[in-house]
């Protein structure tokens with residue numbers, strides 16, 4: 001609690017003080033005349049301000065901040081035009097369950113409802129996309145609104161919050177006490193839920209864990225890995241949640257994304273127990289809602305999710321545990337014996353577990369499960385072996401990925417947006433640690449570059465690499481200027497196939513030969529990088545990639561490695577002309 005004598009403050013400064021006391025270290029913004037008192041408060045607040053070139057990029061940076069830290073990313077934008085641009089990032093925060101607070105300048109209160117200059121009803125516009133949208137009408141309630149914004153954004157299933165700030169309200173001077181720093185309470189499973197999980201685990205012949213969502217951290221990822229190993233549970237990760245299990249974990253069996261290994265899907269269909277932790281088993285991981293029965297899955301379902309409203313919403317769970325993954329996983333070490341050498345394993349000594357025996361896993365069953373873990377892990381290794389792939393063209397993406405695996409440190413942060421180019425990363429890159437992946441489960445193009453800028457702002461010492469398509473990059477390519485402005489040595493590997501390749505792929509499948517609105521004539525991206533004050537490379541062959549990447553990594557500037565990919569190489573497994581021929585036959 002603030003015990004210093006209260007002094008009159010500008011409302012905009014009160015707002016900045018709330019940001020600071022709630023732990024904000026970074027904000028991402030595009031300025032506007034609508035919130036000048038806030039900008040003034042930021043002048044000497046000790047908060048790092050990243051001024052961006054477009055509000056969509058700023059909101060994506062705030063989202064990336066939320067994804068990396070688990071705490072609300074803060075984005076400041078001006079009235080309607082700025083807020084409209086920011087919606088692109090708000091949508092990502094919403095679908096990806098990321099805590100984010102968008103602060104929007106608003107017209108002055110006296111002019112409301114006349115369709116004043118840049119007036120917008122933020123509750124109506126953002127209402128379906130955010131957890132809470134509100135307008136602060138009384139300056140003395142700023143501490144209350146900000147406190148609630150932090151709590152709402154980060155608690156339960158995290159997501160975005162929008163607060164509109166009338167211009168005249170921000171300019172008032174007032175005396176008001178600060179709020180206390182926000183605090184998210186811990187969630188714990190009930191003893192009977194743990195018992196039920198133990199019983200199901202003791203019986204399951206083919207269990208599978210599917211990890212997703214947010215509210216994880218490095219410790220809980222490791223703890224879950226230990227739990228899965230003890231109980232011989234293969235681990236799958238949901239679409240673009242690959243940092244939830246390192247590729248070299250003996251139980252890692254793959255990701256449920258786009259272009260998923262058919263053998264993995266077969267294994268999923270055979271599973272008798274699904275332990276879904278953190279995620280929603282949403283459209284992409286459920287392969288278009290085909291993997292699990294709705295509302296009643298054929299498999300036993302144990303679902304752990306931080307939002308009570310999500311549990312049983314689409315899939316009825318046999319055991320529904322309303323817990324944040326990090327909170328829940330934190331209880332697992334205590335639940336299971338640590339003696340992995342014992343012939344059988346048990347959850348019997350879990351607090352509140354009544355009798356030993358019913359939940360003891362028979363040794364032969366455990367051995368069978370271990371063999372299945374190994375089999376699925378080996379299969380994933382083979383599926384994601386870049387050497388197994390050869391496609392048309394002088395630049396081989398398999399070799400590019402193998403090289404990245406070899407040279408990037410385990411804590412390098414990889415970012416991407418949407419497009420077929422991302423398949424290479426998701427399938428072949430070796431994610432080895434929590435906090436190394438920034439990718440939109442919402443499939444939003446343009447995310448990779450702003451996410452890389454945010455990551456490098458947060459972690460100046462870490463290596464940050466963005467993989468972008470030619471289409472994807474140009475959605476927020478202007479933020480390359482932001483990288484230059486702040487001296488951020490991000491490296492963009494820009495995969496240029498001269499088209500919106502994903503959509504062209506769908507065209508060839510459904511309307512073969514009728515190429516409509518998917519061809520792109522691109523600039524020289526290496527020259528683009530140089531024009532902004534960065535470093536540029538052009539790569540046309542496999543042999544040229546490694547030295548070009550090295551120069552980019554070494555130069556200390558934001559860099560673009562412009563890679564020319566044969567348009568025929570549309571996916572790791574298909575060519576464009578092959579798709580056309582197949583569709584036409």
Ligand SMILES: Cc1ncc(C[n+]2csc(CCOP(=O)(O)OP(=O)(O)O)c2C)c(N)n1
Pocket residue numbers: 418419420421422443444445446468469470471472473475497499500501502503
């Ligand atoms: C903001 C946004 N606009 C449009 C789309 C639809 N879309 C998905 S992938 C894609 C093409 C991506 O092109 P590119 O980045 O060049 O990657 P490629 O598929 O060619 O590898 C488009 C237009 C989208 N997902 N997001």
Ligand SMILES: [Mg+2]
Pocket residue numbers: 419469470471495496497498499500501
């Ligand atoms: Mg492309």
